Structures are given as C-alpha cells and as structure tokens.
Amino acid sequence: MIRIPMERLPFWRRAAALGTLGLGCLTGCAAPSLPPPSQPPPPIRVPTQIVTPTLDGSEKELFERGERALLGQRWREAADIFETLVRLPPQESLAPSVLYDLASAYEGLEDRERSRDRFRETAQRFPRDKVARPAWLRVLSLDVYLEQWKDLGDSAEVLLAREDLDPVDRMTGLGARGLARIEAGEDVRAMIDVQNGLDLVEEHRYGMTGRLPVAASQLRFALGEIRRVRSERIQFVKPLPNGEVPSAAAVSPDFLPKMEARCQGLLDAQAAYGDAMRSVDAHWIAMSGYRVGEMYKRLHRDLMTIPPTLLTKTDKQKSIFYAIMHLRYRVLLEKGLDMTKRTLILGEQQLDSSAWVRRAEEMKRDIEQALEEEKAVFATFPFTEQEVQGALDIMKKKAEKQRLAREKAGKL
Numbered sequence: 001m002i003r004i005p006m007e008r009l010p011f012w013r014r015a016a017a018l019g020t021l022g023l024g025c026l027t028g029c030a031a032p033s034l035p036p037p038s039q040p041p042p043p044i045r046v047p048t049q050i051v052t053p054t055l056d057g058s059e060k061e062l063f064e065r066g067e068r069a070l071l072g073q074r075w076r077e078a079a080d081i082f083e084t085l086v087r088l089p090p091q092e093s094l095a096p097s098v099l100y101d102l103a104s105a106y107e108g109l110e111d112r113e114r115s116r117d118r119f120r121e122t123a124q125r126f127p128r129d130k131v132a133r134p135a136w137l138r139v140l141s142l143d144v145y146l147e148q149w150k151d152l153g154d155s156a157e158v159l160l161a162r163e164d165l166d167p168v169d170r171m172t173g174l175g176a177r178g179l180a181r182i183e184a185g186e187d188v189r190a191m192i193d194v195q196n197g198l199d200l201v202e203e204h205r206y207g208m209t210g211r212l213p214v215a216a217s218q219l220r221f222a223l224g225e226i227r228r229v230r231s232e233r234i235q236f237v238k239p240l241p242n243g244e245v246p247s248a249a250a251v252s253p254d255f256l257p258k259m260e261a262r263c264q265g266l267l268d269a270q271a272a273y274g275d276a277m278r279s280v281d282a283h284w285i286a287m288s289g290y291r292v293g294e295m296y297k298r299l300h301r302d303l304m305t306i307p308p309t310l311l312t313k314t315d316k317q318k319s320i321f322y323a324i325m326h327l328r329y330r331v332l333l334e335k336g337l338d339m340t341k342r343t344l345i346l347g348e349q350q351l352d353s354s355a356w357v358r359r360a361e362e363m364k365r366d367i368e369q370a371l372e373e374e375k376a377v378f379a380t381f382p383f384t385e386q387e388v389q390g391a392l393d394i395m396k397k398k399a400e401k402q403r404l405a406r407e408k409a410g411k412l
Contacts, residue, residue: 075108153180175218217279224272231265289343296336
C-alpha cells in the first residue's frame with residue numbers, strides 16, 4: 001500500500017477526509033442523551049372573589065344572584081350586581097350574558113336610553129353569541145319608545161342582515177325599517193317593507209286570533225302612518241305666503257274629489273290604527289289612539305281654512321256659509337276628543353307612561369278649547385243651530401236626489 005502524505009492530497013480529498021474524521025470523533029465523544037424535562041403541572045384556577053361594601057362572592061355566585069334578582073324584578077339590585085361584574089370585566093364566557101342582563105335591569109328601572117345603549121353594545125361586541133339576536137330586537141323596541149327613528153332604521157338594517165332570523169324576527173325588522181322610513185317621509189319605500197311584513201303575517205297566520213303580538217302591531221301601526229301621511233298631503237286651499245288669508249280663488253277647483261279622498265284616507269288609516277290597538281302592548285295602543293284623534297283634529301283645522309265660495313256675496317250669505325261649515329264639521333272635533341279620552345285611560349290605569357299619553361293630554365285640552373270657541377263663534381250668527389241643521393238636511397236631500405238622478409241617467 002502506498003501512503004500519500006496529507007499535504008500532497010488535493011484540497012477536496014483533504015476536506016472529505018477531515019470531515020469523516022470529525023464526524024467519527026463527534027460520534028465517539030457525544031454525551032449520552034438526557035430525558036426531556038418534565039412538564040409543569042397545569043395551573044389551578046381559583047375563582048375570583050369580589051368584595052365591595054355591598055357585595056361579596058365569586059363571579060359565578062354574583063352572576064347567579066343577579067339573575068335571581070332579575071327574575072324577582074328587583075331591578076336595582078340586579079343592576080348593581082351586573083354593573084360590578086362589567087367593571088371587572090367578567091370571564092369571557094359570562095361577558096355577553098352579564099351585559100345583556102345589565103341592559104334588562106335598566107329596562108326594568110325604566111332607564112330606557114341606558115338600556116338601549118347596553119343592548120346595542122351587547123349585540124355589537126358579541127355578534128355571534130346567542131344573546132346578539134334578542135339584543136337587537138330589544139334595541140328596536142326601545143328605539144321606537146324613544147322615537148329615535150334614524151337609529152331605528154339603522155338597527156333594523158343590521159338585524160335584517162342576520163342569517164339566524166325566524167319569521168317573527170323578520171316581521172319585526174321589516175316593521176321597524178318601514179316605520180323609520182315613513183317617519184323620514186319615504187312612504188314608497190316604507191310601503192314595500194310594511195307590505196312584505198304583512199305578507200309574512202298572513203302566511204304564518206300570526207296573531208290572527210285575539211290580541212295582536214308586538215311584531216304584527218308594529219306593522220299595522222306603520223301601515224296607519226303611511227295612510228295618514230298620504231291622506232294629509234291632500235290640501236283644499238293653496239298655501240299662501242306670510243300667513244295671508246286665502247280667498248275663494250285659492251280653493252282647489254276639485255275640492256269635492258279631494259275632500260272625498262282625504263276622508264277615505266283618514267278612514268283607511270283609522271282601520272290600520274284600529275288593528276294596532278288590539279296589541280298586547282299598551283304602548284302601541286297609546287300611539288294609535290293618539291294618531292286617530294290627531295287626524296280628526298287636523299282635518300277639522302284644514303276644512304276651517306276654506307273661505308266662502310264666489311256664490312256668497314252678501315254678509316248674510318257668508319254668515320250662512322260659516323255657520324254650515326262650523327256645524328257640519330264640528331263632529332270631527334268631537335270624534336277626535338272621544339278617541340283622545342280613550343287613549344288617556346291607558347295613562348290613568350298606568351298601562352303606559354310614554355310621551356304619547358302626555359301628548360294626548362295636551363290634545364284633549366286643545367280640542368276642548370276648540371269646541372268652546374266653536375260655540376262662541378256660533379253664538380255670533382243671527383240664527384240657531386236648529387235652523388242651520390234644518391238647512392243642512394234640506395241640502396243633503398237635494399244632493400241625494402241629484403245623485404240618484406245621475407245614476408239613473410247613466411244607466412239609460
């Protein structure tokens with residue numbers, strides 16, 4: 001065997017040889033393998049103890065105590081407990097329920113604005129939790145009570161975008177969005193939502209017997225609002241600038257068709273409000289009752305702006321015209337007053353304490369004052385109510401004969 005000195009080997013052969021020797025050395029000199037280090041024992045979670053001047057216990061204990069307070073309608077106690085838990089903040093698993101229950105406690109305390117904000121916070125922070133959907137539904141209800149119409153529309157949009165809605169939830173969302181739209185003057189878009197909601201009511205026969213559930217009541221009220229707004233757009237006298245007194249020329253030439261359309265619109269709206277007044281929730285009854293009374297009052301106001309016709313030339317003729325108008329349309333005030341008194345019964349029985357009841361109280365005073373003014377005006381005329389009523393009866397009989405004659409002529 002011929003040995004060649006290392007230094008005479010090519011570079012690549014020397015590197016390979018040295019590498020082989022190095023591996024062998026490392027292999028022979030390697031330390032024995034050590035067992036893996038032992039894992040530390042899992043941490044033991046000790047329930048957080050909460051101690052305040054009024055509360056003492058773990059998060060779970062306080063949560064359960066708060067829920068018992070909710071069930072017992074001890075709203076203040078429940079609110080204090082859940083506020084304490086929210087400030088910690090609570091465990092992740094409890095956080096959605098704690099916030100939802102806090103909102104419920106505030107609603108029980110009739111702190112509706114704070115309740116609405118907490119319900120919205122619950123739904124926005126925990127959109128995938130089981131409490132998110134009912135939280136949005138409570139937000140809609142409270143937006144209606146607070147008359148926050150834009151917020152109502154925005155909240156309804158979020159609810160309707162969810163994929164976990166049942167038919168009643170969808171009715172509620174459509175009714176809320178429709179109501180928000182009509183209050184913003186968008187009656188066409190509002191009608192699309194309301195009609196879609198009413199189609200669902202019909203399809204599922206929801207509330208077809210007995211008292212109306214809230215979702216159906218809201219849709220009926222929104223339908224009444226649409227019909228009311230469309231009816232009250234019909235005016236009999238052209239608007240004049242600077243409060244000028246209208247003349248006979250300002251009266252719409254198609255007054256009678258407009259009068260008929262306005263009255264029919266009122267009756268259609270009243271029918272929808274009447275359905276809403278079968279609600280299980282007194283708030284919808286109060287809202288609907290007030291609106292009906294308001295419609296009669298506004299119709300009377302608009303009719304009283306009509307000036308004497310061109311045929312009334314003398315002062316006596318003008319007096320007769322005004323006397324007939326006051327006597328004929330005073331019944332509108334009387335109907336409005338009757339409906340307003342019915343609405344106020346809800347407040348007297350403490351079934352509703354919203355702004356709608358307070359508005360009904362103010363409207364009752366206004367209508368009573370208007371009726372007193374009607375009597376005072378009539379006392380200035382040179383004839384009695386009986387004489388004017390007799391003239392009205394003659395006019396009605398004459399108009400009826402003319403109608404029958406037109407119908408007979410049309411058939412020939």
